[in-house]
Amino acid sequence: MSEEGIDDGGIEGGGDDDDGESYRQSRLVTDSEGGFDTDRARARSLPVEDGELVDTDDLADHQRYVEGRGIYDERNAVNDLTGREWKYATKSVLAEGYPPDLQHDLRSEHGGQKPPRLCAELIGRFSKADDLVLDPFAGVGGTLLGASLCEHEGSGLREAIGFERVERWIELYGEVLERENADRRARGEPPLADQELRHGDCLELVAEVDREVDLLLTDVPYWDMDEREQTRNERETRESKLGAFAAEGGPEEGSATTKEEWLETMADAFAAFEDVLAPGAHAVVFIGDMYRGSSYEFLSAELAEAIDGGTDLSLAADLIWYDPSKDLHVYGYPHAFVPSMVHQHVLVFRAG
Structure with a gap:
């Protein structure tokens, strides 16, 4: 006889027979209205995937059920995600404001840094545990911190290498890691792994990498971010933190004088990186558009075209990181609409 709220569907229940052999568990757990009751299924320790019970006996040899995560396919060469996690990861918009953690007060000395947990999220989508991650424009090491976070908040540690021309940012990465690990130990948490941040020109250093890179994740230096139209009647030229960062580097660090030169420089750099x-590895690139004078500069589209056309890397996706915590500004009011940029493009390229 069927238990109340459980529909056998005419098929036997699961368990062991008299000889200890397992047989099928195919009963559906339903609520009072006949719908699938996920909570009851989990309470009965039944594997659930996309709102249905999983018959683990029906899984192929290359599949395994991971408790709480879903079905993992051993043929997955892209990442360590289960099918359920992969489905979520295909969303084209990342709408999350990341808290100012991991010693943000120190890292904010560099104006172009990205949240390490955002980097960890992307690393989890495009690499596997023990893979090698490269950031050729590493800044204060957000990518490196993200790779280390994956050991404790993801599927496993990634080894990471960063290149940086500004010695101060390399020193700052060390200070951040030292202080963060002191805080983690005080909380009883394991420390983050120390990754390698090399000083020098990325075009020279990349030639010294002695193993294949499984993921490139970087935030490219921007073109001409220091001069913007603030209002209809006033133009201010101001030295931004990111501009100060770019000025200390060579052409590949963002000092090209025209947009065309910048695009050519970026294409040449990625040709070396590839x-x-x-x-099959991915190159994941942060780039924001900008408003300059009275013109909207669609830098993401132009950079995508430059890299896709100037290298053998193929554009695979354009993800959007929307930061709901970003401050809004009154630009152009009341005469012209000028957007407050609260998003970044995350261009995803794939190596042949």
Whole structure:
């Protein structure tokens, strides 16, 4: 006889027979209205995937059920995600404001840094545990911190290498890691792994990488971010933190004088980077658009075209990171609409 709220569907229940052999568990757990009751299924320790019970006996040899995560396919060469997690990761918009943690007060000395947990999220989507991650424009090491976070908040540690021309940012990464690990130990948490941040020109350093890179994740230096139209009647030229960062580097660090030169420089740089990428590896690139004078500069589209056309990397996706915590500004009021940029493009390229 069927238990109340459980529909056998004419098929036997699961368990062990007299000889200890397992047999099928195919009963559906329903609520009072006949719908699938996920909570009851989990309470009965039944595997659930996309609102249905999983018959683990029906899984193929390359599949395994991971408790609380879903079905993992051993043929997955992209990442360590289950099918359920993969489905969520395909969303084209990342709408999350990340808290100012991991010693943000120190890291904010560099104006172009990205949240390490955002980096960890992307690393989890485009790499596997023990993979090698490269950030050729590393700044204060957000990508490196993200790779280390994956050991404790993801599927496993990634080794990471960063290149940086400004010695101060390398020193700051060390200070951040030292202080963060002191705080973690005080909380009884394991420390973050120390990753390698190399000083020098990325175009020279990339030639010294002695193993294939499984993921490139970087925030490229912006073109001409220091001069913007603030109102209809006033133009201010101001030295931004990101501008100060770019000015200390060479052409590949953002000092090209025209947008065309900047795009050419970026294409040449990624042509060099792709030489160390493993076949099928991804290059994930942060880039924001900008408003300059009275013109909207669609830098993301132009950079995507430059890299896709100037290298053997193929554009695979344009993700959007929307930061709901970003401050809004009154630009152009009351005469012209000028957007407050609360999003970044995350261009995803794939190596052949």
